[in-house]
Amino acid sequence: MKQRQKVAIIGTGMTAFGDLYEYEITDISNLAIFEALRSSKVSRKLIESLYVGNMGSNVFENQENLGNLISTYSGIKSPSFKIQAAEASGAVALRTAYKNILSESKDIVMVLGVEKMTETTKQPELQHALATGLDTMWETKMGATMGALFAIMAKSHMKKYGTTREQIAQVVVKNHNNGAKNPKAQFHNKLTIEKVMNSKPVATPLNLFDACAMSDGAASVILAAEDVAYSYDSDPIFIIDSKQGFAPIALHQRDSLTEFSGTKFAAEKLYKDHSISNKDISFAEVHDIFSISEIIAIESLGLVPVGEGGKATEEGVTSLDGEIPINTSGGLKARGAPLGATGIAQAIEVYEQFKGSAEKRQVKDINYAMSHSMGGSGGTSVVTLYGRGN
């Protein structure tokens, strides 16, 4: 038998993102899990493994056996474990599940990304949870926050490439426009460049509206081996490949403040291994944890020329009707960013676009799509490539 090369997404489920305080983490998970099972008509008994992407269950739920907990309370009752790579936890979980199917040990598995951030209402606890993605010794202990590090990147990008504050704010405006068209997005309100620039400062030049918000949510996909996928879906959407790239955890250890080198490595490897170019990518979901992050990400992914991410955004290249729509879901900013759930939510947006069910945010003539997720300030990067079977 031929070695498996790709893996299909045969079911998806997702809660609306936002404030789900009244639910337990197991309830939030089950909402996504049951929807994925129902949408795929896969019986719970066929799920051979459950991969859980989550960042902060220790801080939020005192739980460090989360895979086993969710496998129990969902009734899936399959072996499970948690995968943690800060904000990239969901994307790494998806990639790990994909690899396990390639190893032929499993035919059908489930991946869940989940986070319940409202479990804590104490700001110090929340800030603590978010800072754990950074270099504890040389960033967090020295007082650096996630916002401060992205602010350094923003200033560097502005200085090096002439990127304007308005261009950075336009990322937010665009993503809120897209989020307004996504029923499951956390934010449906539209913003203007002025509103972003006049919101409360977080770390100059970044303001409150440049940052994604606290959010609860779960997203789940059912993956199947290529050879079994067609029994569930006559036109399956495939994960063609998924690459992970490395950069040093601390910003000061990196060669450049204006690129995500791990992202660049992963994307270039995808292009090369699959003999495609950036022109083959029809749209992408990228890690806009702060507005500036999207600009650097689309450059590092090779989707726009280096240094021109701000300009491209301003000119509408990345808008829904642009040349390369970015974050059609609303992105981390407007769709919402429950840490471990974001990587899976990206895959679901890609799936819906391919299936033509993205309603008012539908992209046309799709060839390939990409999702991009990062942990911390960019030390961990995962880039995943999606397409149809031939």
Place this chain on the structure above:
Amino acid sequence: MKQRQKVAIIGTGMTAFGDLYEYEITDISNLAIFEALRSSKVSRKLIESLYVGNMGSNVFENQENLGNLISTYSGIKSPSFKIQAAEASGAVALRTAYKNILSESKDIVMVLGVEKMTETTKQPELQHALATGLDTMWETKMGATMGALFAIMAKSHMKKYGTTREQIAQVVVKNHNNGAKNPKAQFHNKLTIEKVMNSKPVATPLNLFDACAMSDGAASVILAAEDVAYSYDSDPIFIIDSKQGFAPIALHQRDSLTEFSGTKFAAEKLYKDHSISNKDISFAEVHDIFSISEIIAIESLGLVPVGEGGKATEEGVTSLDGEIPINTSGGLKARGAPLGATGIAQAIEVYEQFKGSAEKRQVKDINYAMSHSMGGSGGTSVVTLYGRGN
């Protein structure tokens, strides 16, 4: 090309287990990582992925991007992430790495298990960290501790099978005898049945010496695909297979209080898939987080008849010179149990036994070996089978 079936261990490194308070978690990790690199003569640059098994880095180090942190500070600089399944984190990391090599995406990878428990000297924080492996909602919040749950299992086993308190204590005596012969063990002192039975009560019938202790440590293995392993080792030791089993996270949800059903499932699948029987297993490292756990584990693994784990221990069947030596390393009890590191330490003990370098604890005439690790009170089980190439 033929699909890969097994994966070789080509290098190992491990710190002594115990109190390593003065080191940072990155230092502890590096001690194990550099020893594994040196022992295998594998250059850092060849490590394509780093899998980190760890349970409590959030509680102990405020770190939830641990893979990236360790990949950075070890100079490995490869993609990395953390795998968490309570005390089985190391074993699940090993299994995930093994699967990724089978998927043919990687040839050489490293697995690290690490935990620094002395980072907290506050008992509540430590108890909090340990309780996170249980059902947060229906066990921890109701006041159940790990010790209380294993005490229920001990009482049930005693009642059902006539297992005696002395037999349970003999597990500890045996494991301390073995630990005394292991230079890297946390405890080198010998114990008697009386000393165990007279130590401070934890949860009747279990006492302080029935439980494993707080520990720091790291253990690392380098894994290579079958087809490249022989360039590094003319007689490689292989991971033949690794299975994970599920049981409900909470003790009260299980069908039996006297077996680990997930362990049983995984072991039976291994026997069946590889057409071997319990008689082919020459020795095993098992999860003796409490003394009673070893007795139930060896029964659930099929290594001794059900109900006779206590009797077998008393009669010396599981001693170093017995029919089926168990925990030759000293086990979690005497070798030490730095949560995430234990699963990897087990693999290293197996490797050393196969290589004939276990000195005074050397087992003879080895055919196959098994390692067994659990998360929580038994909801997560991993059983791994090792052997030589033919």
